[in-house]
Amino acid sequence: MAEAQGGIFNLSSVSIPQTIKTRRGLPHGVQVADQRQMADYDDTTLIYDCFYSAERRQVIAYLPKMLAYTQLIQGAQFSVDNVPVKPTVVKRRLFDRLSFPTAIAPKNLQIQLDGCQLTLPVLLEDTEAFADQNCLYTIQKDQDLNWIGDWADFHVKEQGATAVLICDNGSTRYTPEDVLKMLRSVAGLRAVAVVNVPFSWGPAKGLTRRHGRTKFLQVAMMNAMRDRFLRKARAVLNCDVDELFFRKGTTTCFDKAARPLGFVAMNGEWRFAAPSDRPVRHVDHWMKEANPPSCAPKYCAAPSHGLGRLTWGIHGLEPITRRLMPVSKDFKMVHCRNISNSWKVDRTARTGKTLTPDEDLKERLEEIFKA
Structure with missing residues (x-):
């Protein structure tokens, strides 16, 4: 088997x-x-990533939402290899993007x-490595390596x-090289590809209003990775390690997303691991509640x-309210409750509700994982 690119x-x-006293501050409300x-x-990161696109002749930078840094950026002087340039600013809900015109690849942004x-x-x-590929994408920390392998x-x-x-x-449980070896x-x-992302995720709790507005990283990275690595991919499935997407026919979600619409949304339900003496895996998640709780949709684009x-x-x-997006009935996501290191909430505990087998x-699951 040839080694993957x-x-x-x-x-x-x-x-x-630290000599600049201004800090990002919290979003309004x-x-x-x-x-x-x-x-x-994250009150101090100015730029998450900065790269050059030869086809677009641009240096592109992705930032956490600028907020109180906006005036600093507006008054800043930018140069590429000491040649002054002016940025084009694109503002989004949870991140901002700067682009600078330049005909050749520079070494530095000043x-x-x-x-x-x-x-x-x-x-x-x-x-190029991802051109025309059907790509899985996620951001993760310390998930079991066997889970990552099973998911892929x-x-x-x-x-x-x-x-x-x-x-x-x-x-901290392993190195990026370990993740790459598993994949x-x-x-x-x-x-x-494994990309090192050494930034704060954002507060997991402790906020009572507009909590999601303080977590810039997940959405910023998703769009930055699309821009830097994945923009030529056939389609990309936005899929966490605890999520499994099933098809009901022969068409895959990548096939559906590759059609002219360029997008397919998919609903899901929680499933729970059957009791076992061995470490839990995805294949164990075939127990369900009488009225399984639904999950927010995910998508392939x-x-x-x-x-x-x-x-x-x-x-x-982002620009479209997800309630307006039709959800495909050709696919179903199984959200594996016990595939988690419980970084946000304890997901090892039972719900207290009666679980029955989903035969x-x-x-x-056994058919796919034993294939």
Whole structure:
């Protein structure tokens, strides 16, 4: 088996110097109930990633939402390899994007900011490894390596995935090389990448109003990775490690997303692991409640056309209310309750409700994982 293309990648980032007293501050309307949680709020990162696109002749930078940094950026002087440039600013709900015209790939982006000189290297976009591939995408931290392998293997077999890009958000249980090795052990993958993302996720709790507005990283990375690596992919499935997407016919979600609309949304339900003496795996998740709780939809999108060119969000496309997006009945997501390191809430505990076997799902899981 030929080794999959790709590898381990870093971001080019910069934070606000301590000598500058301005801080990002909170988005309008956010209310804090527990100040201790604010240690997880990213108040200082200025740029997450900076790279050059030869086809677009642009240096592109992705930022957490600027908020109180807006005036600093407006007054800053930007240069690429000491040649002054002016940014085009695109503002989105949870991130901002700067682009700078330049005909050739520069080495550095320089920012003169409130008396401070900041310099960061300009990386190169790397789209060819993922061109025309059916790609899984997620951001994760410290999920069991066997879970990551099972998740990738399942979607190769069930949905025809041919590539995986994982943003690793500072895992401490293993290295990015370990993640890459696991992905390269999955038969059928032609391209794999692990991107180091050493930034704060945002407060997991402690906010009582507009909590989601304080978590910039997930959505910013999703769009930055599309721009830097995945914009030529056939289609991309936005899929967490605890999620399995089943098809009801022969058409895969990648096939559906590759059609002119460029997008397909899919609903799901929670399933729970059957009791076992061995470590829990996806294949164990065939127990259900009498009235299974539904999950917010996820989606597969084609980055190069149709709706897939819009801004990607966690559960839909940012400019469109997800209630307006039709959900395909050709697919179903199984959300595996016990595939989690419980970083947000304890998901090892039982619900207290009666669980019964979903025999059809059990048979399907065993069929796929034992193939």
